[in-house]
Amino acid sequence: MARIKRIATASAPVNIAVVKYWGKKDTKLILPTNDSLSVTLDQDHLRSLTSSAAVEVEEEEEQGESASASAAAAAAAASKDRLWLNGVEEEIGSEGRLRTCIDELRNARRKVEGEDGGVEKIAHLPLHIVSENNFPTAAGLASSASGFAALVWSISSLYQLNSDSGGHLSTSALSRVARQGSGSACRSLFGGFVAWQGGEAKDGSDSLALQVAEREHWKDLHAIICVISDAKKGTPSTAGMQRTVQTSAALQSRISHVVPERMQRITSAIKQRDFDAFAKETMRDSNNFHATCLDTSPPIFYLNDTSRLVIQLVEELNRSSEQAGAGAGAIAAYTFDAGPNAVLYAPEKNVPLVLSLIRHYFPNADFDDPFKLLPSLPRDG
Ligand code: 2P0
Incomplete structure (x- = not known):
């Protein structure tokens, strides 16, 4: 029998990169070869919800006060940590990323308990963690980012480490922990527009997420998620x-100048709410990322024919708007991650037009949230 001593719940949304992370210089610490920048989707749309509980299990023994006893107790508790993901219990490996995140947070709590005798002792208790996504895992949408962000925030709330729960760890500091769960997860700890600064330090101390602008700064910007295929991706x-990293020469130019220059331009586009500039940088980065995948040996194909049709549709839409003149600028932007699904960004006033075009060219589209572009042939013309 397990009795809950303390529990905390947190949710974190999916984020969609507009400047993509692709490549690690340290695979254990998850240190990226380039900076990246994303938009965190609004809460309630696509998110992970995670509860973490410190539990007393019946055979729990009294813990001693000494530092070594407390370390031994933490190690014993770690062996009893359990995780349920979408209702199914998952193994917590002794060397895995999940273990790293839990250990970092437990050690931080142990430190606080060691320094302040008045703090409730819970670091020695096993954790029971329950996490669910409010979107089908089969939807082909990245869930590791929201999953690890929600996990790190819920445990840090349970342990009262984050500033919201009275602790001393900033969100950026916690993003260093989430990063070691899954690189892109560090960006989901913040809302709005978020940069992952790759960092220079070998120990990863400066590889963290920073908020570029709050969601409120550019409320008018909307994301439309189009599920083109819900099949599991071929190349994880x-x-x-x-x-x-091992085979692509094109990645080197991405690392040395394509991304650094783009990070500057897109940051300033976001600060100025300049949709035309934001759209151009977003689409070019998606295309540069997929070109780099193609430059890999053997090549990696994430886009499919429907993805390419969406690209053509948006490019044509933007071209016709440019021809119409009067400085109208881009109507929408597309971006694709490691799969065929499209994410479109558009200012609110353009969303009806974008949706009506999708309806026209993909008459079988299922307008759920996120909606599916069923793999049917598009209409002509
Ligand atoms: C991104 N992607 O910036 C890019 C764009 C996919 C394409 O982050 O190994 O699941 O866990 O650090 O974070 C996917 O990579 O990889 C990703 P790990 P992750 O969003």
């Missing part, structure tokens, strides 16, 4: 990106 990101 973690393996695919390292194959790119």
Whole structure:
């Protein structure tokens, strides 16, 4: 029998990168080869919800006060930590990323308990963690970012480490922990527009997320998630990106100047709410990322024919708007991650037009949230 001593719940949304992370220079610490920048989706749309509980299990023994006893107790508790993901219990490996995140947070709590005798002792208790996504895992949308962000925030709330729960760890400091769960997860700890600063330090101390602007800064910007295929992707990101690091010459230009220059331009586009500039940088980065995947040996294909049709549709829409003149600028932007699904960004006033075009060219589209572009042939013309 397990009795809950203390519990905390947190949710974190999915984030969609507009400047993509692809490649690690340290695979254990998850240190990226380039900076990246994303938009965190609004809460309630696509998010992970995680509860973490410190539990007393019946055979729990009294813990001693000495530092070594407390370390031994933490190690014993770690062996009893359990995780349920979407209702199914998952193994917490002794060397895995989940273990790293839990250990970092437990050690931080142990430190606080060691320094302040008045603090309730819970670091020695096993954790029971329950996490669910409010979107089907089969939807082909990255869930590791929201999953690890929600996990890190819920445990840090349970342990009262984050500033919201009275602790001393900033969100950026916690993003260093989430990063070691899954690189892109560090960006989901913040809302709005978020940069992951790759960092220079070998120990990863400066590889963290920073908020570029709050969501409120650019409320008018909307994301439309189009599920083109819900099949599991052929090449998982973690393996695919390292194959790119090992084989792609194109990645080197991405690292040395394409991304650094783009980070500056897109940051200033966001600060100025300049949709035309934001759209251009977003689409170019998506295309540069997929070109780099193609430059990998053997090549990695994430886009499919429907993805390419969406690209053409948006490009044509923007071209016709440019021809109409009067400085109208881009109507929408597309971006694709490590799969065929499209994410479109558009200012609110353009959303009806974008949706009506999608309806026209993909008459079988299922307008759920996120909606599916069923793999049917598009209409002509
Ligand atoms: C991104 N992606 O910036 C890019 C764009 C996919 C394409 O982050 O190995 O699941 O866990 O650090 O974070 C996917 O990679 O990889 C990703 P790990 P992750 O969003």
